[in-house]
Amino acid sequence: MKKLILILALFLAGTSAFAQNMQTIQYAEKDTTQLYLDFYTPENVHDSTICLVYVFGGGFIGGHRDGKWEKAYFKQLVDEGFMVASIDYRLGLKGAKNLSIFNTEPLEIAVYMATEDAISALAYLLEHAKELKINKDYIVMTGSSAGAITSLQTDYAMCNGFLNSNILPKDFRLAGVISYAGAIFSKEGKVQYRNHEPAPTMMFHGTKDNLVSYKGLSLFNVGFFGTDALVKRFEKYGYPYFARRFEGYGHSVAAGGPLTVDDLKWFCKHYIYNKERIQVDGVYENLDPQTMPPFDYYTPKDLYK
Numbered sequence: 001m002k003k004l005i006l007i008l009a010l011f012l013a014g015t016s017a018f019a020q021n022m023q024t025i026q027y028a029e030k031d032t033t034q035l036y037l038d039f040y041t042p043e044n045v046h047d048s049t050i051c052l053v054y055v056f057g058g059g060f061i062g063g064h065r066d067g068k069w070e071k072a073y074f075k076q077l078v079d080e081g082f083m084v085a086s087i088d089y090r091l092g093l094k095g096a097k098n099l100s101i102f103n104t105e106p107l108e109i110a111v112y113m114a115t116e117d118a119i120s121a122l123a124y125l126l127e128h129a130k131e132l133k134i135n136k137d138y139i140v141m142t143g144s145s146a147g148a149i150t151s152l153q154t155d156y157a158m159c160n161g162f163l164n165s166n167i168l169p170k171d172f173r174l175a176g177v178i179s180y181a182g183a184i185f186s187k188e189g190k191v192q193y194r195n196h197e198p199a200p201t202m203m204f205h206g207t208k209d210n211l212v213s214y215k216g217l218s219l220f221n222v223g224f225f226g227t228d229a230l231v232k233r234f235e236k237y238g239y240p241y242f243a244r245r246f247e248g249y250g251h252s253v254a255a256g257g258p259l260t261v262d263d264l265k266w267f268c269k270h271y272i273y274n275k276e277r278i279q280v281d282g283v284y285e286n287l288d289p290q291t292m293p294p295f296d297y298y299t300p301k302d303l304y305k
Helices: 004-012 068-079 105-127 146-160 227-237 251-255 261-273
Strands: 021-030 033-041 051-055 083-087 139-144 176-180 183-186 201-206 217-219 222-226 241-246 279-284
Touching (some): 033 105, 083 105, 105 146, 146 183, 201 261
Parallel strands (some): 051 139
Antiparallel strands (some): 021 033, 033 083, 217 222
């Protein structure tokens, strides 16, 4: 695996060449905040084109649906034949301080706000699927960091009837979920999918991530469950998943989307198109953490002071 900083620098250099079809749409208004999505389409759209609903990262305090890094990544995805819907959501941790397992209420509020917005975005896309040429059977939710948390939490809410998931058609299921350094917040103890099983889920995470815990944190029935904890649940119940653990890396794996498009395509082929019920788990080893950007070592205290 090549050094991430160099790859991302070269990757961003091609942003100006992105000239695919894109339209900006207001999908909702929440708390007087207008929420938009940018909808990108490839040159050729067919019945099996996958729509990736992308949720940006930023610790629920920042980030953009149309940042320079994001648009460069979307170009790569659209060039590979994917539709992309990059969504806004409300940033519920602005001004939050002293987050910890003993002070989870601000995180709970932020995660639930973002998840409600993501569900509203899905509802809009489903309602307008015909005009946008979206196949409802091929909608995948993906995100980075806070966006990965939101993506996992959205599927969790749909599987359990939480939040505003009742605005979605009863028979709708995500075709897949792809998480870059994500986790699920639960007040009901260990993660449980009660009404139906989760979508096939792809998870990337650094084993030394101290911002979004790789293993997870819990106190009594309240917990924040990262990739390692989720894999154990998927293993126990036979749910399809694909996990890649970055040994020795921290939170910078959240920016790993551009480096893992081949993995994403493999996941779509086997889990979505072929509907294979397989479990794949692997570790990236012998990587040099010194090649990673400074935020690789961030903890909640660095963001929520």
